[in-house]
Amino acid sequence: xxxxxxxxxxxxxxxxxxxxxxxxxxxxxxxxxxxxxxxxxxxxxxxxxxxxxxxxxxxxxxxxxxxxxxxxxxxxxxxxxxxxxxxxxxxxxxxxxxxxxxxxxxxxxxxxxxxxxxxxxxxxxxxxxxxxxxxxxxxxxxxxxxxxxxxxxxxxxxxxxxxxxxxxxxxxxxxxxxxxxxxxxxxxxxxxxxxxxxxxxxxxxxxxxxxxxxxxxxxxxxxxxxxxxxxxxxxxxxxxxxxxxxxxxxxxxxxxxxxxxxxxxxxxxxxxxxxxxxxxxxxxxxxxxxxxxxxxxxxxxxxxxxxxxxxxxxxxxxxxxxxxxxxxxxxxxxxxxxxxxxxxxxxxxxxxxx
Amino acid sequence: xxxxxxxxxxxxxxxxxxxxxxxxxxxxxxxxxxxxxxxxxxxxxxxxxxxxxxxxxxxxxxxxxxxxxxxxxxxxxxxxxxxxxxxxxxxxxxxxxxxxxxxxxxxxxxxxxxxxxxxxxxxxxxxxxxxxxxxxxxxxxxxxxxxxxxxxxxxxxxxxxxxxxxxxxxxxxxxxxxxxxxxxxxxxxxxxxxxxxxxxxxxxxxxxxxxxxxxxxxxxxxxxxxxxxxxxxxxxxxxxxxxxxxxxxxxxxxxxxxxxxxxxxxxxxxxxxxxxxxxxxxxxxxxxxxxxxxxxxxxxxxxxxxxxxxxxxxxxxxxxxxxxxxxxxxxxxxxxxxxxxxxxxxxxxxxxxx
Ligand SMILES: CC(C)[C@H](C(=O)O)[C@@H](O)C(=O)O
Ligand SMILES: CC(C)[C@H](C(=O)O)[C@@H](O)C(=O)O
Numbered sequence: 063x064x065x066x067x068x069x070x071x072x073x074x075x076x077x078x079x080x081x082x083x084x085x086x087x088x089x090x091x092x093x094x095x096x097x098x099x100x101x102x103x104x105x106x107x108x109x110x111x112x113x114x115x116x117x118x119x120x121x122x123x124x125x126x127x128x129x130x131x132x133x134x135x136x137x138x139x140x141x142x143x144x145x146x147x148x149x150x151x152x153x154x155x156x157x158x159x160x161x162x163x164x165x166x167x168x169x170x171x172x173x174x175x176x177x178x179x180x181x182x183x184x185x186x187x188x189x190x191x192x193x194x195x196x197x198x199x200x201x202x203x204x205x206x207x208x209x210x211x212x213x214x215x216x217x218x219x220x221x222x223x224x225x226x227x228x229x230x231x232x233x234x235x236x237x238x239x240x241x242x243x244x245x246x247x248x249x250x251x252x253x254x255x256x257x258x259x260x261x262x263x264x265x266x267x268x269x270x271x272x273x274x275x276x277x278x279x280x281x282x283x284x285x286x287x288x289x290x291x292x293x294x295x296x297x298x299x300x301x302x303x304x305x306x307x308x309x310x311x312x313x314x315x316x317x318x319x320x321x322x323x324x325x326x327x328x329x330x331x332x333x334x335x336x337x338x339x340x341x342x343x344x345x346x347x348x349x350x351x352x353x354x355x356x357x358x359x360x361x362x363x364x365x366x367x368x369x370x371x372x373x374x375x376x377x378x379x380x381x382x383x384x385x386x387x388x389x390x391x392x393x394x395x396x397x398x399x400x401x402x403x404x405x406x407x408x409x410x411x412x413x414x415x416x
Numbered sequence: 417x418x419x420x421x422x423x424x425x426x427x428x429x430x431x432x433x434x435x436x437x438x439x440x441x442x443x444x445x446x447x448x449x450x451x452x453x454x455x456x457x458x459x460x461x462x463x464x465x466x467x468x469x470x471x472x473x474x475x476x477x478x479x480x481x482x483x484x485x486x487x488x489x490x491x492x493x494x495x496x497x498x499x500x501x502x503x504x505x506x507x508x509x510x511x512x513x514x515x516x517x518x519x520x521x522x523x524x525x526x527x528x529x530x531x532x533x534x535x536x537x538x539x540x541x542x543x544x545x546x547x548x549x550x551x552x553x554x555x556x557x558x559x560x561x562x563x564x565x566x567x568x569x570x571x572x573x574x575x576x577x578x579x580x581x582x583x584x585x586x587x588x589x590x591x592x593x594x595x596x597x598x599x600x601x602x603x604x605x606x607x608x609x610x611x612x613x614x615x616x617x618x619x620x621x622x623x624x625x626x627x628x629x630x631x632x633x634x635x636x637x638x639x640x641x642x643x644x645x646x647x648x649x650x651x652x653x654x655x656x657x658x659x660x661x662x663x664x665x666x667x668x669x670x671x672x673x674x675x676x677x678x679x680x681x682x683x684x685x686x687x688x689x690x691x692x693x694x695x696x697x698x699x700x701x702x703x704x705x706x707x708x709x710x711x712x713x714x715x716x717x718x719x720x721x722x723x724x725x726x727x728x729x730x731x732x733x734x735x736x737x738x739x740x741x742x743x744x745x746x747x748x749x750x751x752x753x754x755x756x757x758x759x760x761x762x763x764x765x766x767x768x769x770x
Binding site for chain 1 (some may be wrong): 500504506510536537538541557558560562563564566568569570571572573574575576577578579580605606607608609610611612613614616617636637638640641643644645658659661662663665666668669670
């Protein structure tokens with residue numbers, strides 16, 4: 063098969079981890095007889111520096127034409143202390159999500175047996191955890207009307223959802239639940255918010271179309287607790303944009319393998335794959351960042367965007383092997399153990415693939 | 417001194433835990449020569465059952481006249497599965513907060529050396545944790561305009577904050593930080609929300625009035641992570657209503673002593689003290705609920721509402737003693753250990769106070 067992949071390396075360690083994901087993807091393509099064309103494009107702080115906006119039209123066109131988008135990370139410290147600056151990298155991210163129609167952010171949290179002791183949680187709490195959040199990504203308070211009144215003394219952000227927006231996200235949730243253990247948890251704040259009541263009634267109405275799926279409804283504050291107490295009691299969770307932002311980040315650290323968690327954003331026009339970690343500015347250029355989350359995101363891309371399960375499994379298998387043999391970057395190595403550079407890990411994976 | 421305390425036992429285990437807090441408070445009052453008049457009033461599901469509304473006017477008047485309010489818990493399963501029922505217990509809670517002007521919810525999370533192994537976190541992660549959230553409680557998306565449009569197909573919730581609302585909450589935060597280690601963290605989502613930008617700029621402008629306080633600004637998703645990773649790196653945190661709802665609940669479970677965490681809601685008219693746990697319907701009437709969070713809430717009341725530090729310390733000391741000697745309810749006892757009933761714990765505390 064032939065693929066055209068838009069390559070958005072972004073800022074900070076983005077280019078370094080993307081580089082390794084490209085290496086590994088190319089090796090997989092070679093092994094399985096596919097042909098990948100990579101089309102690099104600018105986004106984030108580097109796009110602001112180059113052309114003044116964080117998500118240039120040219121980048122958008124490249125993404126629209128691509129079969130999938132592989133994304134690194136964006137964000138630069140020079141924008142961190144001024145969230146009201148007129149142009150900011152995050153705006154690029156939000157614009158990209160909206161313009162590409164990436165309405166469902168798929169964020170798995172799972173554990174690797176060899177890394178379980180890295181978790182801040184006790185072993186018996188985290189063992190067996192394998193959950194997936196589906197976060198709505200193009201609606202809610204992120205995209206509602208916002209502004210100031212009373213000469214700047216009052217600020218407002220409007221949270222808006224339509225039934226159709228909830229349905230398309232929930233549909234993905236039900237479908238995903240059907241491929242897993244048929245348990246779906248709808249996370250809302252229906253005891254306070256009208257948007258949450260719309261979420262809940264919409265999901266309730268869909269239950270009859272998926273009679274095999276057991277649906278539970280939990281308040282966001284309760285989920286924030288149970289994720290720390292019994293993360294392994296969850297399977298598929300669906301939620302709105304802001305709750306998803308908070309809970310998926312909370313979930314990402316419980317496994318102790320944050321540097322390893324991949325993600326996908328799927329939607330109406332294309333789909334995008336990215337590590338969940340940030341641009342890690344302090345590590346930029348040092349060749350020490352952990353490339354595995356990006357490489358596992360590439361695996362998700364092979365499986366979900368191209369339907370190539372075997373290829374995805376091959377990537378996951380070699381990543382597992384590197385973990386078991388301790389061929390890892392410094393963030394994953396036990397104290398005193400030998401550690402490897404970002405590019406060395408990529409090279410090792412390629413060598414062990416073929 | 418003489419005090420008039422409104423007693424809102426509420427639903428579920430509320431009356432049982434409140435009962436023990438009254439016992440202990442009366443014993444303290446006797447010991448230190450104070451006189452407490454308790455005025456019971458209805459709220460929650462029991463108020464709906466009795467008079468049709470969850471926060472009756474009569475209850476409000478009793479609270480307004482009281483020197484402080486001691487609150488149990490509200491909520492009943494018969495309302496759980498229908499968040500769109502016309503009358504619900506939570507509405508009483510929100511109305512009470514608004515009408516009593518309880519704009520600052522004070523939620524400490526700390527550890528007890530004897531209970532540290534109850535935490536889902538590893539010992540080295542949780543040890544030394546002693547943080548306090550100040551959650552804004554009468555503004556934001558909880559109280560903004562909400563409703564439906566397009567024949568019910570679109571739902572909206574408006575999040576609104578004024579500078580004055582932020583200032584009065586932040587002022588409490590700065591003041592609290594001054595009595596502790598002079599570290600204040602403002603939690604927001606200023607990279608996305610206009611209300612968060614108002615929060616941030618308002619707090620930034622107040623920094624000059626508290627030159628000794630070191631202020632940090634963190635995004636809500638980052639805090640959701642760090643609370644699990646390094647809770648002991650936080651001290652005083654201030655945040656808006658919805659973020660506070662989620663993060664304080666997350667914080668409450670990391671200590672492993674949720675059944676022990678007290679809270680206060682302070683405001684313009686009076687202040688209210690309550691355990692952070694819920695109404696625990698399954699345990700209702702069984703005399704097994706842990707009364708310590710309510711008793712420690714009473715200690716907060718003595719100290720903060722009445723300025724009686726010695727009395728508060730006496731309560732905390734005897735609670736500590738019960739923990740050390742294992743005179744505790746079943747939720748806190750190690751497997752196989754003898755456990756005590758709710759009322760037995762209260763009696764023991766009273767006996768050991770005098
Ligand atoms: C950078 C920020 C706008 C973004 C979000 O809140 O969606 C990030 O936290 C994320 O989760 O991808
Ligand atoms: C019951 C609910 C309305 C309430 C809230 O969200 O404020 C509760 O979760 C709390 O934190 O006190």
